[in-house]
Amino acid sequence: MNEQSWIAVRGDRLVDGSGNEVTLAGIGLGGWMNMENFITGHPATETLARGAMRAALGEEGYTRFFERFLTGFFGPDDARYLASLGMNSVRVPFNYRHFEDDERPFELKQEGFDRLDRVVAACAEAGLYTILDLHALPGAQNQHWHSDNPTHWAQFWIHRHFQDRVVHLWEAIADRYRDNPAVAGYNPVNEPGDPTGEAIGPFYERLERAIRAVDPRHVLFLDGNRYASDFSAFGEPLPNTVYAAHDYALPGIAAGGEYPGVTRGEYFDRSVVEQTFLRRTEYMRRTGTPIWIGEFGPVYTGDPERDSARYRLLRDQLGIYREHGASWALWTYKDIGLQGLVRVREDSAYLRRIAPAREKKDRLGADSWGGVDTHVRHILDPIEELFDKEFPGFQPYPWGRRGWINLLVRNILLAEPLVEDFGRCFTGVDPDEAERLAACFDFAACEPREGLAEVLREHLAA
Secondary structure, three states: OOOOOOOOOOOOOOEEEOOOOOOOEEEEEEOOEOOOOOHHHHOOOHHHHHHHHHHHHHHHHHHHHHHHHHHHHHHOOHHHHHOOOOOOOEEEEEEHHHHHHHHOOOOOOOHHHHHHHHHHHHHHOOOOOOOOEEEEEEOOOOOOHOOOOHHHHHOHHHOOHHHHHHHHHHHHHHHHHOOOOOEEEEOOOOOOOOOOOOOOOHHHHHHHHHHHHHHOEEEEEEOOOHHEEEOOOOOOOOOOEHHHHOOHHHHHHHOOOOOOOOEEEEEHHHHHHHHHHHHHHHHHHOOOOOOOEEEEOOOOOOOOHHHHHHHHHHHHHOOOOOHOOOOOEEEEOOOOOOOOOOOEOOOOOEEEEHHHHHHHHHHOOOOOOOOOOHHHHHHHHHHHHHHHHHOOOOOOOOOOHHHHHHHHHHHHHHHHHHHHHHHOOOOOHHHHHHHHHHHHHHHHHHHEEEHHHHHHHHHHHO
C-alpha cells in the first residue's frame, strides 16, 4: 500500500505534509453511488428509475442487481487502472439516499459508509487520494436530474430541514474520516443552484463550522454557485479551503460544434478556452487560493474526426490547467459510451436489454447531457416562439428561458413516461440474470476509450 501524506492549503497551492506542492490530477466516479441517466442508461432521475426496476425485478432481483452493481462498478482493478495512467486522485460522488431515508431523517445507514470505505481503501491501495462529493442533497441543491431532482425547483435552499440533514450527514462523514489522510478532503455540495445567491454563503459558513468542530484537518472543496461558475456570493475565503469551478467548454458538449472553429455562432480556439477558464477562476486568483476544476471534459460522438477535435480541446484544457497550477478531476470515469474513460461494451447483455428504451430516449432527446432535440424541434419551436413573443424578459435561473423550456419538455415531460419503458425492459428477468446484467459494469467486462486514455497518459507523463 502507498502511504499518502496529509493534503493542506498553503497560499494558492495544495501541499503535502512535507510542504511539497501537490497537483491533484484525477477523475470523477460519476454513476456509481449517484446514478445519472446518460451514464447508466435510464431516463429521468435515479429514484424514478430505481422504482421502475424494483417493480419489474421484484425485491430479490432488485437487491441483487444493485449489490452487484455497487460492488462491480468500481474496485481495485479500476483504481489500479487509473493509477497506471498517472492519476493521483478520484472524486467520489454520492447520493444522500445511500445514507438516509426521507421517511427516517437523521437516522444514518451503515451500508452507505461501508461502500465509501471500500472505495476509499481501494484508491488508497493504488496510491490515489479521494475527494468525497455529496452530489445529490435532500430537497435537491440544483434544478436538474443529477441532483436526483424530479422537478425544476431546488428546495434545499428554502427549507432549513434539508440543510440540517446535510450538516448532520457531513458531521458523521467528517468523524469517520477525520484521521484518514488518503481522503484529500470533502466536496460538500456539488453544483449548487441557489437562485437568490443569499442562502449559499451563510450555509457554507455554517457547514464549515460544523465540519471543523469534528475534523479540523481535511481540506474543504466548495463549489461556486450556479453550478460551480459563480463566486459572487463569497467574501473572504475560509481557511484550508479550495473553491471549485467546473469548466465545460462549449465546443466539447454542444452538438455540431467544431474545434478550433465555430460553435453556436461563436469562434473557439485555445485562447478563447483560456479566457473562459480565467473568468471562471477569477475569485481564486484574486483571493490567492488554489484552483481545482472539479469537473470538465468533452462528450464523444463516435465520429473519429469530430472526436479527434474534442481530444485536441481536452489537450488544450489540460495544458491551460498546468500553466496556471490548477488541479483537476475529469468527468467521468465509467459509462455506457458518451463520455467515460471506460465504457460498458456495446454488445453487453445490459445494453442489449435496455436497447428499446435507450433508442426511444435518444430519439426524443430526453437526456439533457448528450441528448439532441432533432426529432422534437416541431414541439419546441412553437413553445419557444410563444415565449419569445409573450415573455421576452423572462430569464429563469439558471440558464434562461430556452434552457427552462427544454428542461420541462424534454427532461421531465418526455423523460418521466420513458421510465415506464425502461422498467419494462427488465420484465421477466430473474434474480440470477439481474446479477449478470449488473456485472456488465465490472472493469473486466468493460473497455477503455483508448483515444482518451492516450491523451491522459501523455499529459500525465510529461
